[in-house]
Amino acid sequence: MLERLFSPSSLAVIGVSRDKTKVGRAVFDNIRRAGFKGPCFPVNPQTSQIEGLKCYPTIKAIPHRVDLAIIVIPSKFVPQAVFECGEKGVKVVIILTAGFREVGPEGARREREILKIARKFKIRVLGPNVLGLIDTHSKLNVSFVKEMPPSGNIAFVSQSGALGTFLLDWAKEKKIGFSKFVSLGNKLDISEIDLLKVFSKDERTKVIAFYIEGINNGRAFLKESQRVFKKKPIIAIKAGTTTQGARVVSSHTGSLSGSLQCYRAAFRQGGIIQAETVEDLVDLINAFSLLPLAKRKEVAIVTNAGGPAILATDACGEYGLPLASFSSRTLNYLRKNLPSYANIYNPIDVLGDALEDRYALAIKGVLQDSNVGSLIVILTPQAMTQPEGTAKVIIELSKEFKKPIVSCFMGGGQVEKGIEILSKKGIPNYLTPERAVKVLKKLNEYTFYLKRRKKEFFHFEVEKERAKKIVEEKLEERILTGPLANELLEVYGIKTARMKLARTLIDAERIVDEIGYPVALKLFSPDILHKSDVGGVVLNISSDQELAQNYYELRFRAKKFFPEALIKGILVQEMVKKGREVIIGVNKDPQFGPLIMFGLGGIYVETFKDVSFGLAPLSLEDAKEMVEEVRSSDLLRGVRGERRADISAIIDTLLRVSQMVIDLPEILEMDINPLVVFEEGEGCKAIDVRISIGGEGK
Amino acid sequence: MKGFYFISTESYSGKTGLILGLGLKLKEKNYLIGYFKPIGNLPKRFKNMTIDEDADYIAQVLELKEPLQSISPIVLTEETIEEILREGDFGYEERIKESFDHISQGKDVVLVEGGSGLAEGKFIKLATKDIPNLLDLLVILVAKGDNLRVIDEILEAKEELKERLFGVIFNYLPPGSEEKMEGVVKPFVKEKGINVLGVIPMDKTLLGVTIEEIVSSLKGKFLCCPEKGSELVETFMVGAMGQEKALRFFRRKGEKAVITGGDRADVQLAALETPTKCLILTGNLHPSPVVVSRSEELGVPIVLVPDDTFTTIEKMEMLIGRVRVHEPQKLKKMKTLVEEHVDLEQIYQAIKQ
CATH class of the missing domain: 3.40.50.720 (NAD(P)-binding Rossmann-like Domain)
Structure with missing residues (x-):
């Protein structure tokens, strides 16, 4: 319909x-x-x-x-x-x-x-x-945009009408063609999700682009995009990614803007290419609508000047795009055909006096090399340079080899005509090498998404009824922590360090008889959030004397520093053996549902903010990507002679947490901090768990 | 006729609430009940008379026919206290006895509201501990919480009142103290020969304040949903952070009011995503119309107040936390609490005798 x-x-x-x-x-x-x-x-x-x-x-x-x-x-x-x-x-x-x-x-x-x-x-x-709405093929302009954009294969959906008018007007000048344009307005009924469905089936649309301020049903959007991205690329820009920006979104749309981490996770899991700026958006929709996808990541650069080539190489490094190593056949070909003082290694410098024919030789040489995935042609205007001729050479060769080629004709009036020729024939040109590289990186990101294995979702057999009962018991208190929180984790097959609550020293001694020294003592109060920051935790207690001394010390500290806090007692917990500490967190997003966070404990999370995010339900691949994504994950693989930690146990825990938060919608937040991960094959154990539960707003 | 005298270990222990809860329950059971407050301490002017505010309210709730001058014969004000100290007492004992005789006529039971601490009223020769003998009453001691001082007070009361102490009701027991109460405090008190009539847990509903009260106290106005004005707010939170932190923060509490600036759409919407009873926007800064739309859609009133955030917080602190049972929801709650946590059978038996 x-x-x-x-x-x-x-x-x-x-x-x-x-x-x-x-x-x-x-x-x-x-x-x-x-x-x-x-x-x-x-x-x-x-x-x-x-x-x-x-x-x-x-x-x-x-x-x-x-x-x-x-x-x-x-x-x-x-x-x-x-x-x-x-x-x-x-x-x-x-x-x-x-x-x-x-x-x-x-x-x-x-x-x-x-x-x-x-x-x-x-x-x-x-x-x-x-x-309003525009369809260039059915010649429909139901909007107050005066002029139709050129016909093309980009469908653009905008939550901001004004951004639409800008893009369409600009596109006309740049001869970028659109298939459809829709402004969404208040989204009373038709939303991004409906349009994804329509555009995925629309033969005239090759690229789908969104300007998003907020999505009302994030999970449905994610689900739909997971289906659609396999057919055609989806590019999106999310506005309101800073605190101040989010505030403007809120007062503009009447809905929360949603956290940037949440959108990043949604985009990654939904195979959506994220544009960070409007310039990115324009660059990307153009490139995706024009270029074929590369079969491999490696980039070749052909240039007539050293400086811009270095900048391009830097950008490749920055964006994680490797420079291609040419085959010996290519190197021989280049050596034979280029002047002896030209650089035949990547980036290839055809030198400032290069005419179009030398460009043609170099470009042809690298494009036929199977080690090359894509090509950047850099041209700076010098006395002998032939921008128009070079442009034509690029166009000819692009027809012969089905590899993505982007040009970087740098300059103004002198290269203007060359750029015009290129854009007419579908070769995107970028003023700076950085922009050119960024576009290739995003093309590669899409290829990566397409190559990703089919998502595998696990289901663990758990006693769901018991879990529900635990949550219901604490629903009114809105907080679940201590032994009961550990029990919930155990229901989901996540091992936890044994602990029990002591109200008196005699209780504590009895518990020690059961679990044995050494133990940790922890203040147990729903009112004290960061108990270790206030000296509410004592570790490695290994004698009755230490137990007594520290028990009273904790009680005393609680009274002194938190006279108002409800102290439920002191937790006596087994000391687990040493391992690498990681943190798993959950925060429920109003639009996308539970967002799971992973990071390495201590300074890595707190100081370096080295964390990754994924939206539940996590697939096995999502969980693996989350672990790999943090920069400090090398520490888990073992550095300086340390043995590898049990990474598969972390992935398993992430999947179990994911199932738990989907099963139990009352969970609003969760912090497993730390989860101690032992050496490979030895598993992991949750030490402290804090879960916020309760109903959401009306 | 049986008379129960409610006294407490300290002020704001919940005597009035208990009397209301028990009174409603007894009324439901078709007992003819009366209420008497020998010494009023909450003076209020009404039709050229000085009356006790709580007594007035209780008389209304329990639908009592007697005049307020009989229900609460003496109401102490700053001036009367000074006069008494200067001139000596005015023969209050007689007046009290007469009034009590009057209001207890034809009643099955009279609930009498006494003082806090055994000595209150001693300066007019009507100490709390002397009233039971004067009017032949059984004492119900309302003890707030479970701390050591409360236990001392209970033991002292037993010594002073002897057989007249009918029993103790522990009120406002904080969450998490149940085990200590049942396992240690109650057995200890019982062992001293003191009857424990009930243990009533702290209930947040009772600490609440209606949105209408907030509007009138803060001189605010409703921007939407004025029909929700009678709902209770149990606590309040102040929002001045970004949306993500706000969301995490606001999730911690239910049934709350959120105080923030009118220009903080992100904080306002985050509050609306969590259980929030009303938004209080300070500084007369009107919010974005879309937020008002959303709030109305969800049925959460927005209250615009003229004061800055700091002043608003101060005023809210004054409003919330002092238990006053002047709302229908609270009355209902008090009755339920009495039904669920007080040994009513003992009271019925005592009335029979």
Whole structure:
């Protein structure tokens, strides 16, 4: 049904004015100017004719089927108009009108009313408060964007209308073609998820791009993108990634912006290429729409100047793109064909006096080398340089070899014509080597996503009912920690250090009889968050005397520093043998659900913020990637003669935690800190666990 | 007629609440009940009279017919206290006896509200410990919490009141203290021959304040959902951090008000994602309309107040935490607590005798 949004056979515009400066009229004129083939009926009860066309008092008065209705009347009349659309049998409606939730409760109520009517008549609604929609192939311009962008294969969805107008206007000048453009507005009904579905099936769309401020149903979006990215690349820019930016998103959209970590994890798991800046977005949609994918990561650089080549090489290093090592055949070829003083190793320097033919020789030489995945051609304007001829050479060779080639013609007027030739024939040019390299890196990222193994999800057999009971018991307290939290982990097959609660010293001595020395003593209070920071933990106690002394010391400290805190007692816990400490955390995101964090304990998490994130449910591959992603993961593999830690036990724990937080939606946060990981084959043990539980807002 | 005299080990131990809870319960059981507060200490002016605020409220809740001058014959004010100290007492004993006789006419049971500590009222020769003998009452001692001082007070009361001490009710027992209460404190007290009538846990509902009270005390106004004004706020949190930290912070508490600036849309929305009873926006800074829309959608009132955040916090601290049982939800809660945690059978038996 949503296809009708883009290729309706007939249209009605409700709210067309005789006044050409009014929005309704502008939209009507745009539709006609763009060359929509089917009938387009104006609706306005106050006039009988517009531009010689019969104008209808209501949509119901139109004696013809209407596929798509566009509503551009004051917000208070919109519910009635949608109702009439329903009676008329219209199945898709675009509400361009503003004045809904963004203006306050009255507007929000109107939105709810519209949604109710739409559900009743099974109408799909785009908007309200949108700039509109464009389809270059069906020649549909239902928007107040004056001019259509060139036709092409990029579908762009924007939560900001203004960013859309910028991109479309700019694209026209740069001759970048779009298949579709949609502004989402208040997302009352149609959302990113619906459009992903439509675009994945749209033959004219090769690349799907999003400008996102916030996604209402993150998990559904993630699920859909996991399916769609295998068919075509999805590129997204997320706005509101800083605290200040997030605040603006909130006051703009009325929803939380969502954390950057969460979006990064969602993008990675959903195979979405993230653009960090608008410039990135533009570079990437262009490159993905034009270039083939590389079969391998290795990059070749051909340049006529040393400086830019070094910068390009640096950028390759920075973005993790290896420079290709040429085969001996290629090296012989280059040696034979290039001047003896040219550098034939990567990056190849064809020298400042290189004419187009020397470029042609070098480019051909490297493209035929199977060690080369992609190519950057750098050209700086020098006295003999032939930008136009070189551009033509690149275009010719790009047809011969199906490898991604990006150019970096650096300069202004002198290289202008060369760049024009390149862009006309689909070779993207970047002003700086860094941008060129970044684009190749992102192309490779997409290839990596495509090559990723099919996601494997595990299911562990656990006593779910017992787990639910534990959570319910503490639901009102909103916090689950100590022995009960450990028990919950054990239910999920995660080993924990044995512990029991002592209310008196005699209790403590009895517990020691059971678990044996050495033990740790820990203050147990739901009111004290960081007990080790306040001296609430004593480790390695190995005699009755030490036990007594420290027991009283902890009690005393608690009274002194936290007179108000509820001290439930002192935990007596077994001391586990030494291992490498890691942290596993969970934080439930309102839109995406539980976000799982992993990092190495102590300074690595706290000081270096060296952590990775993944959204539950984690697949085996997600968990592996999370462990590999942290820079300090080398420490787990063993450095300086240390043996390898049991990494598979960490991955197993991550998967079990993932299942736990999916099974138990009451879990809002969790910190396993530390999880002590022993040597390979010996497993791991959770020492301290703190879980926040409870219902979310209404 | 049987009279129960409620006294406590210290102020704000919850006598009024217990009397209301028990009173409602006895009323439900069709007992004819009366209420008497010999010495009022919460003066309020009403129709040219000085009356006791709590007595007035209890009389209304329990639908008592007697005039307030009889229910609470003496109401101490700053001035009357000074006068007594200067001139000597005014023969209060007689007035109390007369009033009590009057209100206990035809009743099955009268709940009498006494003082905090055994000595209160001694300066008018009406110490808490002397009233039971004067009016022939059984004493119910309300003990707050379970600390050592409370135990001392209980033992002292037993020594002073002897057989007149009907029993002790431990009130506001903090969470986590149940085991100590059952395992140590209760056995100890019982062993001294003192009857334990009940142990009532701390209940957050009772510490709450209605949103309407917040609005009137802070001179604020509703931006949405005024119909939710009667809901109770149990605690409050202040938000001035980014959205992620705010979310983690706000999750820690339920049934709360969140105080933040009107310009902090991220904090406001984070609060709305967690169990929040109302948003209090300070400095008369209007929030973004989309936030008001969202709040209304969720049914969470937004209250706009003129004070800055610091002043608002100070005022909220004054409002929350002092238990006053003047809301229907709290009355219902008190009755449930009495039903669930007080040995009512003993009370019924005592009334019979």
